[in-house]
Amino acid sequence: MIWLIGNRGMLGTELSLVLEKQGLACMGTDREIDITQPNALTFFAERQAVTGVPINWIINCAAYTAVDKAEDDGENCYRLNTEGAGNIAVCAKRIGARMIHLSTDYVFNGCGVKDTSGAIRPYREDDETDPIGVYGRTKRDGERAVQENTSDVYIIRTAWLYGKYGNNFVHTMLRLMKERDTVTVVDDQRGSPTWAFDLAHTITAFIIASEAGKTIPFGIYHFSNEGNMSWFDFAREIYDEGRNLGLLTDGCTVKPCTSAEFPARVKRPAYSVLDKSKIKDTLGITIPFWKESLSIYLHTLVKGAI
Template identity: 45%
Template sequence: MKQILITGSKGQLGSELMALAEQFAHWQFIPTDVDTLDLTDKRALSQFLAEHKVDYVVNCAAYTAVDKAEDDLDLCYKINRDAVRNLGEAAHAHQARVVHISTDYVFDGQANTPYKETDAVNPQSVYGKSKLAGEQALQASGAESIIIRTAWLYSTYGNNFVKTMRRLAAERDELNVVCDQTGTPTYAADLAQAIVAMIAFAEKEQQFPTGIYHYSNEGVTTWHEFATEIIKLAGHSCTVKPIPTSQYPTKVARPMYSVLDKSKLRSTFKLTVPNWEESLRICSEKLIIHNS
């Protein structure tokens, strides 16, 4: 039985992966979070991998507070770079393979065509720089690894844009949402399915296609269009007004364009990637059932 360690198992993606566990009875999913496994503790990490005979690590643990990271630089790098290095080195020592989650923030958001894995990186924030440093640390660790960059992640679990929009729309008659930032939402349940499919591919084909891959849902939208669809599916009458980014200042500039090219992942693993609108509908139905 393959042992699959899920770090950050209480987050959006980690929770979606754990929800899949019963579908894979021939695998043992091992959930951990900071309270059960400190990834910054090299000795504890190495011991854990050895004791549990871990075959795969799916690293969902991350510091993701983009604005807060600017003032919390040390902790951000400790989690997004140093912990990833520790994980890679421990995995290499114990012959475990790593699937690590990264972000579109490694790019500067100035492109106008979907980002490929080979495009130049140019992070503009502490968060983006720390995530890129984590990618590089993992690749230098010697571990067999797959890095998946994703964007605009949401789920029925945790806090995210979809749940925030639904809550605000229930409380207000009107919302202002930026209309000039373009990207693609990612339903964490779809990403979780893709990750287990990648592991299944590695097991079946007896090969682990290492490297960097991009994953988000298919299609292109803006935060305003995304919010409008969220609120429509929730059945609220709240009006969503489009505003430019200049009218919604944040501590860190968000990428103006963060569409990811998924062709490498689709061709390598023979995966079908769902459209963002269909995935949002599925997630919305789950939220309605959950809240009823």
């Protein structure tokens, strides 16, 4: 049995549907089993054990994800992203379950790492972490808390997540592009978007491969869609494809700007492209390019269904 924690968030909702479609037995909880309360976690897991269908996987999609708000709410952010993650790992170890934990590109400082030719290369799993904000710091410390408490854990760092079931950049852009004549978007932060649907399939791939007896080493893995671009490029593609599909009926100018021209409460990594070689080699998967996935996603909005 899989216990999906945070099953009503953006990724958690998508993942619960994918697990069901794959025929994987799963039960989900969200705020009703508070991850900051270790006893609540243990009580739930041990009660499940006596039913005869014990939990053998725990997936943690619960988190404090309001990046700007976190700057003024550090204590709550830490309680969820660091202590909460650690509590789940303690529970997983106690009941003998394997764990999958979600983390973020925000664990890096966004300055990039240079390859031997001096060019900036995508971040690898073992590159040094150096978060620049409260959210990133609590997530990095969450990774540590998890690994200190269980060895049987896959940590998947992802980035720029969007999907049907939560507030995200794609939804915000579509709304603003309907409301305004001009939308201005930063052009000096590079990364790779991730469609929650693609990530959900990859998470299930860890479980399916492990259950089939394949050796998938525990540790940290990076996942996003392929390709990289700026937020401005992403917005322009949303606009172009949104117009093609009739999701946007009126014209809107998408203008680039610098981060300095677009003040935000928190500094965001300027470069957060993730190297995905490890996850591709280990699971033997091909990852869709960001434009393909975005296009399929926008088509689902036209049809009104996934």
